[in-house]
Amino acid sequence: MSYQPPFTITPDILNLVVEISEQVGRLNASALNASPQLRKQNRIKTITGTLAIEGNILTEEQVTAIVDGQRVMGSVRELAEVKGAIAAYDALPGLQPGSIKDLLFAHGLMMSEILTNAGRFRHKAVGIHKGNVVQHVAPPAHQVSGLMAELTNWLKQTKDHPLIAGCVFHYEFEFIHPFSDGNGRMGRLWQTLILSQWHPLFLSLPLESVIKDNQQHYYQALEEADQQADSTPFIQFMLSVIAQTLAQNAPVNALQNAPVNIEGLKTPEAILRLIQHNPLMTRQQIADALGKDVRTIGRAITRLQQAGSLKRVGSDKTGRWETSPP
Structure with missing residues:
Protein backbone atom coordinates (compact mmCIF):
# COMPACT_ATOMS: atom_id res chain seq x y z
CA MET A 1 0.00 0.00 0.00
CA SER A 2 1.84 3.10 -1.26
CA TYR A 3 -0.23 5.95 0.20
CA GLN A 4 -0.79 6.25 3.96
CA PRO A 5 -2.84 9.23 5.22
CA PRO A 6 -1.22 10.82 8.30
CA PHE A 7 -3.08 10.23 11.57
CA THR A 8 -2.46 8.85 15.05
CA ILE A 9 -4.69 6.41 16.93
CA THR A 10 -4.77 7.99 20.38
CA PRO A 11 -6.16 6.46 23.60
CA ASP A 12 -9.22 8.73 23.26
CA ILE A 13 -9.85 7.45 19.74
CA LEU A 14 -9.48 3.83 20.88
CA ASN A 15 -11.91 4.43 23.74
CA LEU A 16 -14.45 5.94 21.34
CA VAL A 17 -14.13 2.97 18.97
CA VAL A 18 -14.78 0.59 21.88
CA GLU A 19 -17.74 2.68 23.09
CA ILE A 20 -19.31 2.84 19.62
CA SER A 21 -18.79 -0.89 19.05
CA GLU A 22 -20.55 -1.62 22.33
CA GLN A 23 -23.40 0.72 21.43
CA VAL A 24 -23.82 -0.95 18.04
CA GLY A 25 -23.76 -4.36 19.70
CA ARG A 26 -26.72 -3.35 21.88
CA LEU A 27 -28.79 -2.22 18.93
CA ASN A 28 -30.69 -4.31 16.44
CA ALA A 29 -30.18 -3.04 12.91
CA SER A 30 -32.54 -5.50 11.26
CA ALA A 31 -35.36 -4.52 13.61
CA LEU A 32 -34.68 -0.83 13.00
CA ASN A 33 -34.71 -1.36 9.26
CA ALA A 34 -38.01 -3.21 9.59
CA SER A 35 -39.70 0.04 10.65
CA PRO A 36 -40.32 2.01 7.44
CA GLN A 37 -41.71 4.97 9.38
CA LEU A 38 -38.58 5.33 11.49
CA ARG A 39 -36.27 4.74 8.54
CA LYS A 40 -38.08 7.41 6.54
CA GLN A 41 -37.98 9.91 9.41
CA ASN A 42 -34.26 9.41 9.97
CA ARG A 43 -33.54 9.69 6.24
CA ILE A 44 -35.40 13.01 6.17
CA LYS A 45 -33.35 14.22 9.15
CA THR A 46 -30.18 13.12 7.33
CA ILE A 47 -31.03 14.98 4.12
CA THR A 48 -32.22 18.11 5.92
CA GLY A 49 -29.09 18.14 8.09
CA THR A 50 -26.48 17.60 5.37
CA LEU A 51 -28.05 20.27 3.15
CA ALA A 52 -28.53 22.73 6.03
CA ILE A 53 -24.76 22.65 6.59
CA GLU A 54 -24.43 23.96 3.04
CA GLY A 55 -26.98 26.74 3.58
CA ASN A 56 -30.21 25.09 2.42
CA ILE A 57 -33.05 26.49 4.60
CA LEU A 58 -35.80 23.99 3.79
CA THR A 59 -37.25 22.42 6.94
CA GLU A 60 -37.82 18.77 7.81
CA GLU A 61 -41.52 19.29 7.12
CA GLN A 62 -40.76 20.66 3.65
CA VAL A 63 -38.30 17.86 2.89
CA THR A 64 -40.94 15.36 4.04
CA ALA A 65 -43.41 16.91 1.61
CA ILE A 66 -40.89 16.62 -1.25
CA VAL A 67 -40.24 12.96 -0.36
CA ASP A 68 -44.01 12.42 -0.47
CA GLY A 69 -44.24 14.00 -3.93
CA GLN A 70 -45.95 17.19 -2.81
CA ARG A 71 -45.28 20.69 -4.15
CA VAL A 72 -43.12 22.87 -1.91
CA MET A 73 -42.28 26.56 -2.10
CA GLY A 74 -38.54 27.18 -2.30
CA SER A 75 -35.77 28.35 -4.58
CA VAL A 76 -35.00 26.26 -7.66
CA ARG A 77 -31.57 25.38 -6.23
CA GLU A 78 -32.90 24.38 -2.80
CA LEU A 79 -35.50 22.07 -4.32
CA ALA A 80 -32.91 20.59 -6.70
CA GLU A 81 -30.53 19.97 -3.77
CA VAL A 82 -33.20 18.03 -1.87
CA LYS A 83 -34.16 15.94 -4.91
CA GLY A 84 -30.50 15.19 -5.62
CA ALA A 85 -29.82 14.16 -2.02
CA ILE A 86 -32.88 11.89 -2.00
CA ALA A 87 -31.61 10.14 -5.15
CA ALA A 88 -28.05 9.76 -3.80
CA TYR A 89 -29.11 8.35 -0.42
CA ASP A 90 -31.60 6.00 -2.08
CA ALA A 91 -28.75 4.61 -4.20
CA LEU A 92 -26.37 4.23 -1.24
CA PRO A 93 -26.98 0.52 -0.43
CA GLY A 94 -25.87 -0.48 -3.94
CA LEU A 95 -22.59 1.49 -3.98
CA GLN A 96 -19.06 0.38 -3.12
CA PRO A 97 -16.87 2.76 -1.03
CA GLY A 98 -13.67 1.93 -2.92
CA SER A 99 -15.12 2.53 -6.38
CA ILE A 100 -14.30 5.79 -8.18
CA LYS A 101 -17.03 4.94 -10.68
CA ASP A 102 -19.61 4.71 -7.88
CA LEU A 103 -18.34 7.95 -6.33
CA LEU A 104 -18.78 9.82 -9.60
CA PHE A 105 -22.18 8.21 -10.12
CA ALA A 106 -23.32 9.33 -6.66
CA HIS A 107 -22.09 12.88 -7.29
CA GLY A 108 -23.99 12.86 -10.57
CA LEU A 109 -27.18 11.96 -8.70
CA MET A 110 -26.53 14.48 -5.93
CA MET A 111 -25.75 17.43 -8.20
CA SER A 112 -27.45 16.59 -11.51
CA GLU A 113 -29.79 19.60 -11.48
CA ILE A 114 -27.19 21.98 -10.03
CA LEU A 115 -23.93 21.49 -11.94
CA THR A 116 -23.27 21.07 -15.64
CA ASN A 117 -20.26 18.90 -14.75
CA ALA A 118 -22.03 16.74 -12.14
CA GLY A 119 -20.38 13.34 -11.85
CA ARG A 120 -16.98 14.59 -13.03
CA PHE A 121 -13.91 15.78 -11.15
CA ARG A 122 -13.17 19.51 -11.25
CA HIS A 123 -10.91 21.05 -13.87
CA LYS A 124 -10.26 24.35 -12.07
CA ALA A 125 -8.54 25.49 -8.89
CA VAL A 126 -10.77 25.83 -5.81
CA GLY A 127 -10.36 27.19 -2.30
CA ILE A 128 -12.45 27.43 0.83
CA HIS A 129 -13.09 30.95 2.10
CA LYS A 130 -14.35 32.24 5.42
CA GLY A 131 -15.39 35.80 4.74
CA ASN A 132 -12.42 37.35 2.95
CA VAL A 133 -9.94 34.88 4.43
CA VAL A 134 -8.79 31.81 2.52
CA GLN A 135 -9.10 28.83 4.88
CA HIS A 136 -7.91 26.10 2.54
CA VAL A 137 -6.45 25.91 -0.96
CA ALA A 138 -7.20 22.53 -2.53
CA PRO A 139 -4.60 20.66 -4.59
CA PRO A 140 -4.35 21.65 -8.28
CA ALA A 141 -7.04 20.21 -10.53
CA HIS A 142 -4.59 18.11 -12.57
CA GLN A 143 -3.72 16.16 -9.37
CA VAL A 144 -7.29 15.31 -8.38
CA SER A 145 -7.69 12.05 -10.31
CA GLY A 146 -4.41 10.67 -9.01
CA LEU A 147 -5.06 11.72 -5.42
CA MET A 148 -8.53 10.19 -5.45
CA ALA A 149 -7.15 6.97 -6.92
CA GLU A 150 -4.56 6.79 -4.12
CA LEU A 151 -7.20 7.51 -1.47
CA THR A 152 -9.68 4.89 -2.69
CA ASN A 153 -6.90 2.32 -3.08
CA TRP A 154 -5.87 3.00 0.52
CA LEU A 155 -9.50 2.57 1.63
CA LYS A 156 -9.76 -0.80 -0.12
CA GLN A 157 -6.51 -2.09 1.41
CA THR A 158 -6.38 -0.54 4.88
CA LYS A 159 -6.53 -2.76 7.96
CA ASP A 160 -7.78 0.12 10.12
CA HIS A 161 -11.20 -0.26 11.71
CA PRO A 162 -14.00 1.11 9.44
CA LEU A 163 -14.91 3.60 12.16
CA ILE A 164 -11.43 5.12 11.79
CA ALA A 165 -11.11 4.57 8.03
CA GLY A 166 -14.41 6.37 7.42
CA CYS A 167 -13.24 9.44 9.34
CA VAL A 168 -9.87 9.46 7.58
CA PHE A 169 -11.49 9.18 4.15
CA HIS A 170 -13.94 11.97 5.00
CA TYR A 171 -11.13 14.35 5.98
CA GLU A 172 -8.85 13.45 3.07
CA PHE A 173 -11.77 13.83 0.67
CA GLU A 174 -12.49 17.34 1.95
CA PHE A 175 -8.78 18.20 1.70
CA ILE A 176 -8.62 17.11 -1.95
CA HIS A 177 -11.98 18.80 -2.72
CA PRO A 178 -12.35 16.77 -5.93
CA PHE A 179 -15.53 18.43 -7.23
CA SER A 180 -16.37 21.99 -8.17
CA ASP A 181 -19.30 21.85 -5.71
CA GLY A 182 -20.96 19.35 -3.39
CA ASN A 183 -17.78 18.18 -1.63
CA GLY A 184 -19.15 18.54 1.91
CA ARG A 185 -22.32 16.58 1.32
CA MET A 186 -20.41 13.94 -0.68
CA GLY A 187 -17.81 13.50 2.07
CA ARG A 188 -20.58 12.94 4.62
CA LEU A 189 -22.45 10.62 2.26
CA TRP A 190 -19.33 8.51 1.67
CA GLN A 191 -18.52 8.19 5.36
CA THR A 192 -22.08 6.92 5.92
CA LEU A 193 -21.50 4.41 3.10
CA ILE A 194 -18.22 3.21 4.67
CA LEU A 195 -19.91 2.82 8.05
CA SER A 196 -22.84 0.94 6.50
CA GLN A 197 -20.42 -1.61 5.02
CA TRP A 198 -19.30 -2.35 8.58
CA HIS A 199 -22.84 -2.40 9.98
CA PRO A 200 -26.11 -1.74 8.05
CA LEU A 201 -27.47 0.10 11.09
CA PHE A 202 -25.78 3.25 9.77
CA LEU A 203 -28.07 3.36 6.73
CA SER A 204 -30.89 4.11 9.19
CA LEU A 205 -29.19 6.60 11.52
CA PRO A 206 -29.30 10.40 11.01
CA LEU A 207 -25.56 10.95 11.43
CA GLU A 208 -25.56 14.01 9.19
CA SER A 209 -28.27 15.62 11.31
CA VAL A 210 -26.06 15.38 14.40
CA ILE A 211 -23.12 16.83 12.45
CA LYS A 212 -25.39 19.78 11.63
CA ASP A 213 -26.14 20.22 15.35
CA ASN A 214 -22.37 20.41 15.91
CA GLN A 215 -21.59 22.35 12.73
CA GLN A 216 -19.15 24.87 14.22
CA HIS A 217 -17.11 22.09 15.87
CA TYR A 218 -17.19 20.19 12.55
CA TYR A 219 -15.48 23.07 10.77
CA GLN A 220 -13.07 23.59 13.66
CA ALA A 221 -12.02 19.94 13.52
CA LEU A 222 -11.37 20.23 9.77
CA GLU A 223 -9.30 23.38 10.33
CA GLU A 224 -7.28 21.79 13.14
CA ALA A 225 -6.52 18.79 10.95
CA ASP A 226 -5.41 21.12 8.15
CA GLN A 227 -3.14 23.04 10.51
CA GLN A 228 -1.57 19.84 11.82
CA ALA A 229 -1.44 18.15 8.39
CA ASP A 230 -2.90 15.18 10.27
CA SER A 231 -6.51 13.99 10.46
CA THR A 232 -6.36 12.95 14.14
CA PRO A 233 -8.47 15.89 15.46
CA PHE A 234 -11.13 15.20 12.83
CA ILE A 235 -11.19 11.47 13.62
CA GLN A 236 -11.81 12.19 17.29
CA PHE A 237 -14.56 14.72 16.52
CA MET A 238 -16.39 12.44 14.07
CA LEU A 239 -16.21 9.45 16.41
CA SER A 240 -17.78 11.58 19.14
CA VAL A 241 -20.57 12.52 16.72
CA ILE A 242 -21.15 8.86 15.85
CA ALA A 243 -21.33 7.97 19.56
CA GLN A 244 -23.78 10.84 20.13
CA THR A 245 -25.96 9.71 17.22
CA LEU A 246 -26.15 6.18 18.59
CA ALA A 247 -26.94 7.44 22.09
CA GLN A 248 -29.74 9.68 20.83
CA ASN A 249 -31.33 6.82 18.92
CA ALA A 250 -30.80 4.14 21.58
CA PRO A 251 -34.25 4.44 23.26
CA VAL A 252 -36.07 3.91 19.99
CA ASN A 253 -33.75 1.08 19.02
CA ALA A 254 -34.18 -0.56 22.41
CA LEU A 255 -37.88 -0.56 21.70
CA GLN A 256 -37.27 -2.16 18.32
CA ASN A 257 -35.22 -4.99 19.85
CA ALA A 258 -38.44 -6.73 20.84
CA PRO A 259 -40.10 -6.31 17.43
CA VAL A 260 -43.32 -4.32 17.63
Whole structure:
Protein backbone atom coordinates (compact mmCIF):
# COMPACT_ATOMS: atom_id res chain seq x y z
CA MET A 1 0.00 0.00 0.00
CA SER A 2 1.84 3.10 -1.26
CA TYR A 3 -0.23 5.95 0.20
CA GLN A 4 -0.79 6.25 3.96
CA PRO A 5 -2.84 9.23 5.22
CA PRO A 6 -1.22 10.82 8.30
CA PHE A 7 -3.08 10.23 11.57
CA THR A 8 -2.46 8.85 15.05
CA ILE A 9 -4.69 6.41 16.93
CA THR A 10 -4.77 7.99 20.38
CA PRO A 11 -6.16 6.46 23.60
CA ASP A 12 -9.22 8.73 23.26
CA ILE A 13 -9.85 7.45 19.74
CA LEU A 14 -9.48 3.83 20.88
CA ASN A 15 -11.91 4.43 23.74
CA LEU A 16 -14.45 5.94 21.34
CA VAL A 17 -14.13 2.97 18.97
CA VAL A 18 -14.78 0.59 21.88
CA GLU A 19 -17.74 2.68 23.09
CA ILE A 20 -19.31 2.84 19.62
CA SER A 21 -18.79 -0.89 19.05
CA GLU A 22 -20.55 -1.62 22.33
CA GLN A 23 -23.40 0.72 21.43
CA VAL A 24 -23.82 -0.95 18.04
CA GLY A 25 -23.76 -4.36 19.70
CA ARG A 26 -26.72 -3.35 21.88
CA LEU A 27 -28.79 -2.22 18.93
CA ASN A 28 -30.69 -4.31 16.44
CA ALA A 29 -30.18 -3.04 12.91
CA SER A 30 -32.54 -5.50 11.26
CA ALA A 31 -35.36 -4.52 13.61
CA LEU A 32 -34.68 -0.83 13.00
CA ASN A 33 -34.71 -1.36 9.26
CA ALA A 34 -38.01 -3.21 9.59
CA SER A 35 -39.70 0.04 10.65
CA PRO A 36 -40.32 2.01 7.44
CA GLN A 37 -41.71 4.97 9.38
CA LEU A 38 -38.58 5.33 11.49
CA ARG A 39 -36.27 4.74 8.54
CA LYS A 40 -38.08 7.41 6.54
CA GLN A 41 -37.98 9.91 9.41
CA ASN A 42 -34.26 9.41 9.97
CA ARG A 43 -33.54 9.69 6.24
CA ILE A 44 -35.40 13.01 6.17
CA LYS A 45 -33.35 14.22 9.15
CA THR A 46 -30.18 13.12 7.33
CA ILE A 47 -31.03 14.98 4.12
CA THR A 48 -32.22 18.11 5.92
CA GLY A 49 -29.09 18.14 8.09
CA THR A 50 -26.48 17.60 5.37
CA LEU A 51 -28.05 20.27 3.15
CA ALA A 52 -28.53 22.73 6.03
CA ILE A 53 -24.76 22.65 6.59
CA GLU A 54 -24.43 23.96 3.04
CA GLY A 55 -26.98 26.74 3.58
CA ASN A 56 -30.21 25.09 2.42
CA ILE A 57 -33.05 26.49 4.60
CA LEU A 58 -35.80 23.99 3.79
CA THR A 59 -37.25 22.42 6.94
CA GLU A 60 -37.82 18.77 7.81
CA GLU A 61 -41.52 19.29 7.12
CA GLN A 62 -40.76 20.66 3.65
CA VAL A 63 -38.30 17.86 2.89
CA THR A 64 -40.94 15.36 4.04
CA ALA A 65 -43.41 16.91 1.61
CA ILE A 66 -40.89 16.62 -1.25
CA VAL A 67 -40.24 12.96 -0.36
CA ASP A 68 -44.01 12.42 -0.47
CA GLY A 69 -44.24 14.00 -3.93
CA GLN A 70 -45.95 17.19 -2.81
CA ARG A 71 -45.28 20.69 -4.15
CA VAL A 72 -43.12 22.87 -1.91
CA MET A 73 -42.28 26.56 -2.10
CA GLY A 74 -38.54 27.18 -2.30
CA SER A 75 -35.77 28.35 -4.58
CA VAL A 76 -35.00 26.26 -7.66
CA ARG A 77 -31.57 25.38 -6.23
CA GLU A 78 -32.90 24.38 -2.80
CA LEU A 79 -35.50 22.07 -4.32
CA ALA A 80 -32.91 20.59 -6.70
CA GLU A 81 -30.53 19.97 -3.77
CA VAL A 82 -33.20 18.03 -1.87
CA LYS A 83 -34.16 15.94 -4.91
CA GLY A 84 -30.50 15.19 -5.62
CA ALA A 85 -29.82 14.16 -2.02
CA ILE A 86 -32.88 11.89 -2.00
CA ALA A 87 -31.61 10.14 -5.15
CA ALA A 88 -28.05 9.76 -3.80
CA TYR A 89 -29.11 8.35 -0.42
CA ASP A 90 -31.60 6.00 -2.08
CA ALA A 91 -28.75 4.61 -4.20
CA LEU A 92 -26.37 4.23 -1.24
CA PRO A 93 -26.98 0.52 -0.43
CA GLY A 94 -25.87 -0.48 -3.94
CA LEU A 95 -22.59 1.49 -3.98
CA GLN A 96 -19.06 0.38 -3.12
CA PRO A 97 -16.87 2.76 -1.03
CA GLY A 98 -13.67 1.93 -2.92
CA SER A 99 -15.12 2.53 -6.38
CA ILE A 100 -14.30 5.79 -8.18
CA LYS A 101 -17.03 4.94 -10.68
CA ASP A 102 -19.61 4.71 -7.88
CA LEU A 103 -18.34 7.95 -6.33
CA LEU A 104 -18.78 9.82 -9.60
CA PHE A 105 -22.18 8.21 -10.12
CA ALA A 106 -23.32 9.33 -6.66
CA HIS A 107 -22.09 12.88 -7.29
CA GLY A 108 -23.99 12.86 -10.57
CA LEU A 109 -27.18 11.96 -8.70
CA MET A 110 -26.53 14.48 -5.93
CA MET A 111 -25.75 17.43 -8.20
CA SER A 112 -27.45 16.59 -11.51
CA GLU A 113 -29.79 19.60 -11.48
CA ILE A 114 -27.19 21.98 -10.03
CA LEU A 115 -23.93 21.49 -11.94
CA THR A 116 -23.27 21.07 -15.64
CA ASN A 117 -20.26 18.90 -14.75
CA ALA A 118 -22.03 16.74 -12.14
CA GLY A 119 -20.38 13.34 -11.85
CA ARG A 120 -16.98 14.59 -13.03
CA PHE A 121 -13.91 15.78 -11.15
CA ARG A 122 -13.17 19.51 -11.25
CA HIS A 123 -10.91 21.05 -13.87
CA LYS A 124 -10.26 24.35 -12.07
CA ALA A 125 -8.54 25.49 -8.89
CA VAL A 126 -10.77 25.83 -5.81
CA GLY A 127 -10.36 27.19 -2.30
CA ILE A 128 -12.45 27.43 0.83
CA HIS A 129 -13.09 30.95 2.10
CA LYS A 130 -14.35 32.24 5.42
CA GLY A 131 -15.39 35.80 4.74
CA ASN A 132 -12.42 37.35 2.95
CA VAL A 133 -9.94 34.88 4.43
CA VAL A 134 -8.79 31.81 2.52
CA GLN A 135 -9.10 28.83 4.88
CA HIS A 136 -7.91 26.10 2.54
CA VAL A 137 -6.45 25.91 -0.96
CA ALA A 138 -7.20 22.53 -2.53
CA PRO A 139 -4.60 20.66 -4.59
CA PRO A 140 -4.35 21.65 -8.28
CA ALA A 141 -7.04 20.21 -10.53
CA HIS A 142 -4.59 18.11 -12.57
CA GLN A 143 -3.72 16.16 -9.37
CA VAL A 144 -7.29 15.31 -8.38
CA SER A 145 -7.69 12.05 -10.31
CA GLY A 146 -4.41 10.67 -9.01
CA LEU A 147 -5.06 11.72 -5.42
CA MET A 148 -8.53 10.19 -5.45
CA ALA A 149 -7.15 6.97 -6.92
CA GLU A 150 -4.56 6.79 -4.12
CA LEU A 151 -7.20 7.51 -1.47
CA THR A 152 -9.68 4.89 -2.69
CA ASN A 153 -6.90 2.32 -3.08
CA TRP A 154 -5.87 3.00 0.52
CA LEU A 155 -9.50 2.57 1.63
CA LYS A 156 -9.76 -0.80 -0.12
CA GLN A 157 -6.51 -2.09 1.41
CA THR A 158 -6.38 -0.54 4.88
CA LYS A 159 -6.53 -2.76 7.96
CA ASP A 160 -7.78 0.12 10.12
CA HIS A 161 -11.20 -0.26 11.71
CA PRO A 162 -14.00 1.11 9.44
CA LEU A 163 -14.91 3.60 12.16
CA ILE A 164 -11.43 5.12 11.79
CA ALA A 165 -11.11 4.57 8.03
CA GLY A 166 -14.41 6.37 7.42
CA CYS A 167 -13.24 9.44 9.34
CA VAL A 168 -9.87 9.46 7.58
CA PHE A 169 -11.49 9.18 4.15
CA HIS A 170 -13.94 11.97 5.00
CA TYR A 171 -11.13 14.35 5.98
CA GLU A 172 -8.85 13.45 3.07
CA PHE A 173 -11.77 13.83 0.67
CA GLU A 174 -12.49 17.34 1.95
CA PHE A 175 -8.78 18.20 1.70
CA ILE A 176 -8.62 17.11 -1.95
CA HIS A 177 -11.98 18.80 -2.72
CA PRO A 178 -12.35 16.77 -5.93
CA PHE A 179 -15.53 18.43 -7.23
CA SER A 180 -16.37 21.99 -8.17
CA ASP A 181 -19.30 21.85 -5.71
CA GLY A 182 -20.96 19.35 -3.39
CA ASN A 183 -17.78 18.18 -1.63
CA GLY A 184 -19.15 18.54 1.91
CA ARG A 185 -22.32 16.58 1.32
CA MET A 186 -20.41 13.94 -0.68
CA GLY A 187 -17.81 13.50 2.07
CA ARG A 188 -20.58 12.94 4.62
CA LEU A 189 -22.45 10.62 2.26
CA TRP A 190 -19.33 8.51 1.67
CA GLN A 191 -18.52 8.19 5.36
CA THR A 192 -22.08 6.92 5.92
CA LEU A 193 -21.50 4.41 3.10
CA ILE A 194 -18.22 3.21 4.67
CA LEU A 195 -19.91 2.82 8.05
CA SER A 196 -22.84 0.94 6.50
CA GLN A 197 -20.42 -1.61 5.02
CA TRP A 198 -19.30 -2.35 8.58
CA HIS A 199 -22.84 -2.40 9.98
CA PRO A 200 -26.11 -1.74 8.05
CA LEU A 201 -27.47 0.10 11.09
CA PHE A 202 -25.78 3.25 9.77
CA LEU A 203 -28.07 3.36 6.73
CA SER A 204 -30.89 4.11 9.19
CA LEU A 205 -29.19 6.60 11.52
CA PRO A 206 -29.30 10.40 11.01
CA LEU A 207 -25.56 10.95 11.43
CA GLU A 208 -25.56 14.01 9.19
CA SER A 209 -28.27 15.62 11.31
CA VAL A 210 -26.06 15.38 14.40
CA ILE A 211 -23.12 16.83 12.45
CA LYS A 212 -25.39 19.78 11.63
CA ASP A 213 -26.14 20.22 15.35
CA ASN A 214 -22.37 20.41 15.91
CA GLN A 215 -21.59 22.35 12.73
CA GLN A 216 -19.15 24.87 14.22
CA HIS A 217 -17.11 22.09 15.87
CA TYR A 218 -17.19 20.19 12.55
CA TYR A 219 -15.48 23.07 10.77
CA GLN A 220 -13.07 23.59 13.66
CA ALA A 221 -12.02 19.94 13.52
CA LEU A 222 -11.37 20.23 9.77
CA GLU A 223 -9.30 23.38 10.33
CA GLU A 224 -7.28 21.79 13.14
CA ALA A 225 -6.52 18.79 10.95
CA ASP A 226 -5.41 21.12 8.15
CA GLN A 227 -3.14 23.04 10.51
CA GLN A 228 -1.57 19.84 11.82
CA ALA A 229 -1.44 18.15 8.39
CA ASP A 230 -2.90 15.18 10.27
CA SER A 231 -6.51 13.99 10.46
CA THR A 232 -6.36 12.95 14.14
CA PRO A 233 -8.47 15.89 15.46
CA PHE A 234 -11.13 15.20 12.83
CA ILE A 235 -11.19 11.47 13.62
CA GLN A 236 -11.81 12.19 17.29
CA PHE A 237 -14.56 14.72 16.52
CA MET A 238 -16.39 12.44 14.07
CA LEU A 239 -16.21 9.45 16.41
CA SER A 240 -17.78 11.58 19.14
CA VAL A 241 -20.57 12.52 16.72
CA ILE A 242 -21.15 8.86 15.85
CA ALA A 243 -21.33 7.97 19.56
CA GLN A 244 -23.78 10.84 20.13
CA THR A 245 -25.96 9.71 17.22
CA LEU A 246 -26.15 6.18 18.59
CA ALA A 247 -26.94 7.44 22.09
CA GLN A 248 -29.74 9.68 20.83
CA ASN A 249 -31.33 6.82 18.92
CA ALA A 250 -30.80 4.14 21.58
CA PRO A 251 -34.25 4.44 23.26
CA VAL A 252 -36.07 3.91 19.99
CA ASN A 253 -33.75 1.08 19.02
CA ALA A 254 -34.18 -0.56 22.41
CA LEU A 255 -37.88 -0.56 21.70
CA GLN A 256 -37.27 -2.16 18.32
CA ASN A 257 -35.22 -4.99 19.85
CA ALA A 258 -38.44 -6.73 20.84
CA PRO A 259 -40.10 -6.31 17.43
CA VAL A 260 -43.32 -4.32 17.63
CA ASN A 261 -45.70 -4.89 14.76
CA ILE A 262 -47.48 -1.60 14.13
CA GLU A 263 -48.05 -2.04 10.41
CA GLY A 264 -51.60 -1.24 9.37
CA LEU A 265 -52.62 0.16 12.76
CA LYS A 266 -54.26 3.54 13.11
CA THR A 267 -52.27 6.12 15.07
CA PRO A 268 -54.02 5.64 18.47
CA GLU A 269 -53.72 1.85 18.31
CA ALA A 270 -50.07 2.11 17.20
CA ILE A 271 -49.31 4.43 20.14
CA LEU A 272 -50.81 1.95 22.61
CA ARG A 273 -48.86 -0.92 21.04
CA LEU A 274 -45.58 1.00 21.30
CA ILE A 275 -46.19 2.08 24.88
CA GLN A 276 -47.10 -1.45 25.95
CA HIS A 277 -43.60 -2.48 24.88
CA ASN A 278 -41.84 0.58 26.31
CA PRO A 279 -43.79 2.62 28.92
CA LEU A 280 -40.89 5.11 29.16
CA MET A 281 -41.20 6.37 25.58
CA THR A 282 -41.42 10.13 25.13
CA ARG A 283 -43.88 11.81 22.80
CA GLN A 284 -41.00 12.68 20.46
CA GLN A 285 -39.80 9.06 20.36
CA ILE A 286 -43.33 7.90 19.57
CA ALA A 287 -43.55 10.52 16.81
CA ASP A 288 -40.21 9.37 15.37
CA ALA A 289 -41.23 5.71 15.49
CA LEU A 290 -44.49 6.43 13.67
CA GLY A 291 -43.14 9.06 11.30
CA LYS A 292 -45.67 11.60 12.60
CA ASP A 293 -45.50 15.17 13.82
CA VAL A 294 -45.20 15.38 17.62
CA ARG A 295 -48.30 17.59 17.76
CA THR A 296 -50.30 14.89 16.01
CA ILE A 297 -49.07 12.39 18.58
CA GLY A 298 -49.95 14.80 21.40
CA ARG A 299 -53.54 15.12 20.19
CA ALA A 300 -53.90 11.36 19.84
CA ILE A 301 -52.51 10.82 23.36
CA THR A 302 -54.99 13.36 24.76
CA ARG A 303 -57.89 11.47 23.16
CA LEU A 304 -56.59 8.16 24.55
CA GLN A 305 -56.33 9.70 28.02
CA GLN A 306 -59.84 11.10 27.79
CA ALA A 307 -61.11 7.66 26.75
CA GLY A 308 -59.39 6.07 29.75
CA SER A 309 -57.11 3.93 27.56
CA LEU A 310 -53.90 5.68 28.61
CA LYS A 311 -52.64 7.25 31.82
CA ARG A 312 -49.52 9.17 32.73
CA VAL A 313 -47.91 8.21 36.02
CA GLY A 314 -45.37 10.70 37.37
CA SER A 315 -43.89 13.78 35.72
CA ASP A 316 -43.39 14.37 32.01
CA LYS A 317 -39.62 13.94 32.42
CA THR A 318 -39.35 11.00 34.79
CA GLY A 319 -42.76 9.32 34.66
CA ARG A 320 -44.15 6.48 32.59
CA TRP A 321 -47.24 5.52 30.66
CA GLU A 322 -49.85 2.96 31.73
CA THR A 323 -52.38 1.45 29.37
CA SER A 324 -55.81 0.14 30.32
CA PRO A 325 -57.69 -2.66 28.56
CA PRO A 326 -60.57 -1.43 26.35
